[in-house]
Amino acid sequence: MEQKEPMTQYGYEKIQKEFEALKEERPKVVEEIERAKEHGDLRENAEYHAAKERLAFIDARLTELSDLLARAQVIDPSKLPHDKVGFGSTVKLLDIEEEEEIEYTIVGSTESNPEHGLISYNTPLARQLIGKEEGDEITVKLPKGEIDFEVLEVYYKPIKFEE
Incomplete structure (x- = not known):
């Protein structure tokens, strides 16, 4: 069964x-590609090779996107409960050691943009946050080491995506 x-x-x-x-x-x-073929010898035909590479990229990407669209589960986060961290939730965290607050919104992998506070539901941080409530303290294992967080707030806010 596809996920x-x-x-x-x-x-x-x-x-x-x-x-x-x-x-x-x-x-x-x-x-x-057809135009480039008309130029004769294909071994040293840069236009031909560039177009073939582009076509291969397009075909691979079309296959990937087609698969994503077929498996898409469109979710309206405004209709979900946000008493616990879940898809579409915005969570305000306190890095206990650094005494620094950070805020993330849990989104789909195609929408992830950590620089804008949007993290994919399948990142290590999001996976460890899902299901947590305000007041919970967790130790998150990240590639750069372990970080202790306190969940300060879990809520919904409309997601602003950057192009």
């Missing part, structure tokens, strides 16, 4: 848009 890929409507539309753009680009690249 569903949770995402917001924004994430789904982002994938759909890329899929459509690549489908539109593909015939143009095929034409470039």
Whole structure:
């Protein structure tokens, strides 16, 4: 059984848009290959090789995006409870050692943007936060070591995605 890929409507539309753009680009690249073939010797034909590489990339990406779209589970986080950390929850954490507050929103893997506080539900941090409540203290194992956090707040806020 294939695993569903949770995402917001924004994430789904982002994938759909890329899929459509690549489908539109593909015939143009095929034409470039045909034009480049007319130049004769293909062994030293840079245009031909560049177009072939682009076509291979497009085909691989189309396959990947098609799979993602087929497995997409579009979730509206505003309709979910946020008494515990879950998909679409915003969680305010206190790094106990550094006495620093940080805030993350749990999103789908295609929407992740840690610099903007959006982390994928399947990152090590998010996996360890899911199900936690305000007041919980956890030790999170991250690639850079263990960090002790206190969950200060769990709530929903509309997600602002950056393009």
